[in-house]
Amino acid sequence: MTKRPIRKSGSRPLPNFEVQVRIEKVVAEGDGFGHLQDGRVIFVEGGLPGELVVAKVVKQSKDYARAVVSEVLESSEQRVEPPCEYVARGCGGCDLQHASVTLQRQIKVDIVTESLVRLGKIENPQVRLFESGELPVVAARTTLRVAATDGGVGFRKRQSHDVVRVTHCLVAHPSLNELLSDIRLDGAEEAVLRIGVASGERMVWAEPQDSVSGITADILTSRNSSVHEVIDQHEFVVSAESFFQSSPQAAQALVDATKRALGESSTWGAGAVVDAYCGVGLFAATVFPRDRHVIAIEANPSACADARINLAERDVEVVQSPVEEWTPQSAAVVVADPARDGLRAGGVDVLTATNAQVIVLISCDPASLGRDARLLIAKGYRLEYSEVLDLFPHTHHVEVVSRFVRDESMEVV
Numbered sequence: 001m002t003k004r005p006i007r008k009s010g011s012r013p014l015p016n017f018e019v020q021v022r023i024e025k026v027v028a029e030g031d032g033f034g035h036l037q038d039g040r041v042i043f044v045e046g047g048l049p050g051e052l053v054v055a056k057v058v059k060q061s062k063d064y065a066r067a068v069v070s071e072v073l074e075s076s077e078q079r080v081e082p083p084c085e086y087v088a089r090g091c092g093g094c095d096l097q098h099a100s101v102t103l104q105r106q107i108k109v110d111i112v113t114e115s116l117v118r119l120g121k122i123e124n125p126q127v128r129l130f131e132s133g134e135l136p137v138v139a140a141r142t143t144l145r146v147a148a149t150d151g152g153v154g155f156r157k158r159q160s161h162d163v164v165r166v167t168h169c170l171v172a173h174p175s176l177n178e179l180l181s182d183i184r185l186d187g188a189e190e191a192v193l194r195i196g197v198a199s200g201e202r203m204v205w206a207e208p209q210d211s212v213s214g215i216t217a218d219i220l221t222s223r224n225s226s227v228h229e230v231i232d233q234h235e236f237v238v239s240a241e242s243f244f245q246s247s248p249q250a251a252q253a254l255v256d257a258t259k260r261a262l263g264e265s266s267t268w269g270a271g272a273v274v275d276a277y278c279g280v281g282l283f284a285a286t287v288f289p290r291d292r293h294v295i296a297i298e299a300n301p302s303a304c305a306d307a308r309i310n311l312a313e314r315d316v317e318v319v320q321s322p323v324e325e326w327t328p329q330s331a332a333v334v335v336a337d338p339a340r341d342g343l344r345a346g347g348v349d350v351l352t353a354t355n356a357q358v359i360v361l362i363s364c365d366p367a368s369l370g371r372d373a374r375l376l377i378a379k380g381y382r383l384e385y386s387e388v389l390d391l392f393p394h395t396h397h398v399e400v401v402s403r404f405v406r407d408e409s410m411e412v413v
Helices: 101-118 174-180 248-262 282-286 301-310 344-352 366-378
Strands: 018-022 032-035 041-045 052-060 064-074 127-129 143-149 152-156 163-165 190-195 202-205 226-231 234-239 273-276 294-298 316-320 333-336 358-363 381-389 399-406
Touching: 018 032, 018 041, 018 064, 041 052, 101 127, 101 366, 101 381, 143 163, 143 174, 174 190, 174 202, 202 226, 226 248, 234 282, 234 301, 248 282, 248 333, 248 358, 248 381, 248 399, 273 344, 294 301, 301 316, 333 344, 344 366, 358 366, 366 381, 366 399
Parallel strands: 041 064, 127 381, 273 294, 273 333, 294 316, 333 358
Antiparallel strands: 018 052, 032 041, 052 064, 143 152, 143 190, 152 163, 190 202, 226 234, 358 399, 381 399
16 A cells, blocks of 8 residues: 655645644634744644644645645544535535534634734734624524525535535525525526525525526515514614625624623713614614614615615614715714725724714624724724624634724824
8 A cells, every 4th residue: 555645844845745734723714824844834724723634735835835634643622523514525615614613713712812913913902702692503594695506506615616516504594495405596606595584585686587496486586675684673674685694693693792892872972873884774773772863874775775764763864875985974983894804994084083982893804803903093092802703603704893992092193
């Protein structure tokens, strides 16, 4: 029997060679991180902190290498058998199923902490795990984006356009799994599947609309379709082209965490409040007192239309505009929930110009959080804490709610 060649990490491997690597930590994209003996870093898909693995190198440069675990020599006590059969087939949807849920959450806390230290330049940031009780780790997601493949739909392999055919998904709500087993796409590359748990409505949206088959007549397929959901005792209409959180439980956890971060409204001072990147109005409807005038800013036309319906009974001004193009007004507090890119300099400039005492930043990317934190600090704000919410279990994705407070003693850059 011929043994496969394994190079020690001190020699420079060619692609498709193997090296032994000690995994030091897991980094933002879910890969294990280690060092080769020549000083280069190596990112290892499937590695967990502390493990000694044999890794197959698939890409390298003069500064780093990328690899995939082919054998675990010394296993973490927190390594588990992936509960989903499609992981073994290459499905890229859930990239941390080989870690226990406890370790997944600690990894996310560590990643957020490192980003705030390294990119935010904050010493000893206060980062804690969410306080909203146990969020479900399976059978909860109410929105999925699927890709077309022969005979049905599925999810793309990691860092690939190839699609793994699936008939069910571990993290999907049972009503979504009913759709996954039967849906067909002919002429569309992708589709969005969404349900309203509160209403029982189900939607499949793809372009062109007539590309969808294999579904029953009650399934909504028009781009003008919408579902209804109830969060914090408030009903929301969510249209096909509008963003909403991954599940009702996720949305409620975010509302709870945002309320905690805002603190008692009696401490805010006078004036309006701002909900930046407001989407369909989740926070404007739930986290502010009814006697406060709310300025809700959103660029997406569909989300703005939904927000006007969802907030019709509140004192809310819905402004359809990119946040960075909005003319700042004085505000008591700001809630900002930008996309993965974060606030960036333009958003920070506008929102800090409100002179809000508190800015609550909701981030879905640790790197953008670290950068935005540094920018907010330069504008005279201090990070009190960040709360990590595990809204996307079994994946590296993380949601973070951070409380920034205006600090008059700080020098503004």
